[in-house]
Amino acid sequence: MVSRVTDDYLAMVMAGCVAVCEPAFWAGFDRSSPQGFHDYFCQLTDYEPRRAARYHLPHFSWLCINPKEADDLILAREVLALIPSFLTRPNVLGIGEIGLNRNTRNELAILEDHVRLAADHNQLILVHTPHLEDKWKGTRLILDLLRADPRINPARVIIDHVEEHTLRMVLDAGFWAGITLYPDSKCTPARAVDMFETAGTGRLWLNSACDWGQSDPLAVPKAALEMRRRGYPDPVIRNLILEAPRQFLTQSPNFKLNI
């Protein structure tokens, strides 16, 4: 939401959205110092929840240095050292979106540091998987790394941006899977519903990617509409877009919904 206008909050409330969960991500440019991340974490945990609250929309956030900026090991480790002091903020859900971008050795090292940080502080984990041709290999590397730490419970980790060829390996390993809706480069509502029809209910949910590119804050309500068009009854739709994420997120004591 830090990349979106306030009108998007209004549109989401009007479309029936009941909460926003915002991962720490790329700022549209590479930040040059830990101070930039300190200010960003303040924005995610202080200013942004207040902006959303004006529309009665609860706002939650995840914290990390995202993989796109994690190739500078010195900067990344300085940013990681800032995170524990923000974990006590009331809207923080856990560590994310961590993961891999180009599957480099440095990205893997920082991913490992994030996983250790999450385990040390008993935090939920949200994982970004790479795009296009790197996705299958990157997802494989991420699952292997997570399984190598015996403190990590897969039921407390969501692997995001799954596609047809990675969904099964994520679910079979006991993790949650996120299907990300985005006008280009990720998933359309119709394709997401096709994937849901293949995978069935369970540890699966939909989310929309809203960032600096052309993106759609109403992508989840549009996927719900697509399900209605296909004849799904309301409880099935509600389960995919509300109850499943609620089941996962309430594993964080900070996640509370008044509905």
Ligand SMILES: [Zn+2]
């Ligand atoms: Zn991502």
